Amino acid sequence: MIKVPEPLEDVIVNLLRLANTKLPEDIGWALEAAAAWETNDIARSQLGGIMDNVKKAEFAGRPMCQDTGIPVFYVTGKIIPGTEDAIRSGLRKATDTIPLRPNTVHPITRKNPGGNLGKGMPIIRYRPTDDNFTEITVIPKGAGSENMTRLAMLNPADGIDGIKKFVISAVLEAGGRPCPPTVVGIGIGGTADRCVELSKEALLVPADSVNDDKDERELEEELFTILNSSGLGPMGLGGDTTVLKVRVMTECCHTASLPAAVNISCWASRRATVKISADGSAEYRQK
Numbered sequence: 001m002i003k004v005p006e007p008l009e010d011v012i013v014n015l016l017r018l019a020n021t022k023l024p025e026d027i028g029w030a031l032e033a034a035a036a037w038e039t040n041d042i043a044r045s046q047l048g049g050i051m052d053n054v055k056k057a058e059f060a061g062r063p064m065c066q067d068t069g070i071p072v073f074y075v076t077g078k079i080i081p082g083t084e085d086a087i088r089s090g091l092r093k094a095t096d097t098i099p100l101r102p103n104t105v106h107p108i109t110r111k112n113p114g115g116n117l118g119k120g121m122p123i124i125r126y127r128p129t130d131d132n133f134t135e136i137t138v139i140p141k142g143a144g145s146e147n148m149t150r151l152a153m154l155n156p157a158d159g160i161d162g163i164k165k166f167v168i169s170a171v172l173e174a175g176g177r178p179c180p181p182t183v184v185g186i187g188i189g190g191t192a193d194r195c196v197e198l199s200k201e202a203l204l205v206p207a208d209s210v211n212d213d214k215d216e217r218e219l220e221e222e223l224f225t226i227l228n229s230s231g232l233g234p235m236g237l238g239g240d241t242t243v244l245k246v247r248v249m250t251e252c253c254h255t256a257s258l259p260a261a262v263n264i265s266c267w268a269s270r271r272a273t274v275k276i277s278a279d280g281s282a283e284y285r286q287k
């Protein structure tokens with residue numbers, strides 16, 4: 001039994017405020033490292049501008065980008081009854097008070113119901129477990145990067161070379177639109193829908209962690225080097241820093257399939273998690 005923090009909607013507001021106003025430390029470190037190794041003056045100035053913007057947003061408690069995105073919530077552990085209602089009301093309150101841009105519209109009428117709500121919104125993924133705590137993670141993604149998501153149902157004969165070709169062309173064709181330097185999430189395997197989900201889940205893994213799957217890690221390292229040698233650079237204006245991290249996640253797939261998906265996150269690679277323990281304490285983190 002988990003004592004519900006009162007009110008749970010305020011925990012959701014805090015979570016959204018953290019995700020939108022403070023860049024995770026690992027992404028900040030990756031930006032600083034990039035500024036140190038950059039050889040291109042325009043690129044260094046772009047990276048400096050981004051880091052300045054991040055500091056000002058955190059100091060002022062304001063969103064680091066005007067596109068506060070569409071949040072996807074992942075709820076794991078023991079699910080607290082009423083979580084969905086709390087997420088919905090918390091999101092509406094956060095939209096009004098942080099504030100967040102009300103981004104959601106009906107896809108046909110383009111009417112905006114306000115509060116970042118509406119049919120199917122917000123997106124919530126549940127993974128119940130037997131743990132005696134619940135964790136809620138949010139990843140808000142702006143349209144500039146989300147619009148660059150790509151899925152390829154490759155032929156198994158295309159193999160690893162086909163996957164590399166697909167990822168490289170997806171990132172380079174996106175150009176400056178997803179506001180590089182980016183974090184590139186890659187899903188390989190599963191079904192078409194699961195593969196796209198995997199590519200977004202890959203963005204939740206901290207950039208300073210090392211993948212313990214050797215095959216995934218080697219692919220990440222190779223793609224990181226290739227993409228950073230492309231010359232695309234920060235904001236697509238040229239330079240040595242096109243990506244801050246490449247993260248691969250794999251799952252088994254049908255023997256006749258080879259799904260691959262790319263989900264790019266801009267430099268504003270936002271995420272935050274709250275762990276609510278059995279005693280009702282709420283602990284926030286961005287790891």
Ligand code: SF4
Nearest residue numbers: 065142144145179266
């Ligand atoms: S891609 Fe990211 S940084 Fe660029 S406008 Fe969208 S949310 Fe902002």
